[in-house]
Amino acid sequence: MTDLGGMIARFGRETGLFMTGKKSPWGSGGGNDAPTSSAGSSGDAPDTTPPPAAPGAEGPRNPWLPPQSGDGPKDSGRRGPNIEDIFRNRKGGGNGGGGRGPNIPRLPQRPDGKSWAPVVVGLIVLAFLGTSMVHLIAPQEKGVVTTFGSYSRTLDSGTAVTLPWPIQSVKVEDVTSIRRESIPEGDGEKLMLTADQNLVDLTYLVRWNIKDLKLYMFQLADPDQTVREVAEAAMRQSIAEVNLNDVMGSGRAQIELNVRERMQRVLDAYRSGVVIQGVDIKKTDPPAKVVDAFKEVLAAQQDAQSEINRAQAWAQQLTARAGGEATAFDKVYEQYKLAPEVTRRRMYYETMERVLSQTDKVIVETPNTQAYLPLPEMKRSQKPQEGGQ
Known part of the structure; x- marks a missing residue:
């Protein structure tokens, strides 16, 4: 047991569990601190009697207590600052001015000594009521008034007064300007199938505006997207319903009219409040993968059409010429019926003149002259002689 007691005492001294002859770091507390015990190596029982405290001697100060003044008496039992003292110091509104809180500027006072704060608050309230109750609507706009989110009435252009928000609110929309939807957006490709099983890349523009603002705002979830679809x-x-040649040729106007009528019927059935002003086809091209072959086919078709047009023009000219000759013959025939002998002789002379003018022979029908005179040969022989002279 002697060895066991020595080991316990030595363990206590090394670990600080038993502090023999030392004061508590929390202060003596007026002699109420619990004394520590020590055990000798001889194995006697530990002495639990506390040693007398020296006059005026004290242990280390309690770290949880506020710092003490050097002039007054040292009171180890003084309490720490409470929560009221902390907030009082943070306010900084005392006479000492020792607060560390933010210094908030105060409004100047009125001449009668009252604060300007009520006046400022009143002006803010009036400005809010003015902006939420008075509404200026442009000539091309209309407004929809909702009471707690439900439709109340429609406002025309001009000045209108409503109840303040959040009781009533007004949403204004432009109802006269033409809105445009380009399909597809950007440089995208929109392929469509024609009646003759051909694909065409189509780009078109839809022009529309609002006809009924109430239906436009409350009937459809997304009116703009609905118009596109x-x-x-x-x-x-x-x-x-049409062939490729009609789409890329003269059938565009009819296609645009059909699309506009179909769109209006569907949107009226939806009660969308939208009116379609027109549809304009901007581009009709073949798909990008076959554009080269399509251009070759189109060039061949254009060449064939040019030949057809040329043949038709020649046929028209020939027909017109034949018609003119027939008209002239009819006129001659009318004169022939009036004087057949004279007309017959004249026709004979004209015919012989036209035929003989293209020959080199001259024939004179008289009894005393030679039947044939080689006048052309004589003329040709005379030309070299005149040239030599």
Whole structure:
């Protein structure tokens, strides 16, 4: 047991569990601190009697207590600052001015000594009421008034007064300006199938505006997207009814009219409040993968059409010439019926003149002259002689 007691005492001294002859770091507390014990190596029982405290001697100061003044008496039992003292110091509104909180500027006072704060608050409230109750609507616009989110009425252009927000609110839309939807957007490709099983890359523009603002705002979830989808459906249906030559040729105007009528019927059935002003086809090209071959075919078709046009023009000229000759013959025949002998002789002379003018022989029908005079040969022989002289 002696060895066991020595080991316990030595363990206590090394670990600080038993502090023999040392004061508590938390202060003596007026002699109420619990004393530590020590055990000798002889194995006697540990002495639990506390040693007398020296006059005026004290242990280390309690770290949780506020710092003490050097002039006054040292009171180890003084309490720390409470929560009220902390907030009082942070306010900085005392006479000492020792607060560390932010210095908030105060509004100047009115001449009568009252604060300007109520006046400023009143002006802010009036400005809010003015902006939420009075509405200026442009000539091309209309407004929809909603009361707690439900439709109330439609406002025309001009000045209108409503209840303040959040009781009533007004949403203004431009109802006269023409809106444009280009399909497809950007440089995308929109392929459509024609009636003769050909693909065509089509780009078109849809022009529309708002007819009924109430229906436009409350009937459809997304009116703009609805217009685009209806336009694409109507265009595909119209393209499927015509051939490729009509799409890329003279049939565009009829296709645009059909698309506009179909779109308006569908949008009216939806009660969308939208009116279609027109559809314009901007581009009709073959697919990009076959554009080279398509250009060759188109060039061959154009050449063939040019030949056809040239043949038709020649046929028209020939027909016109034949018609003119027939008209002239009819006129001659009318004169022939009036004087047949004279007309017969004149026709004979004209015919012989036209025929003999292309020969080199001269024939004179008289009884005393030679039947044939070689006048052309004589003329040709005379020309070299005149040249030599």
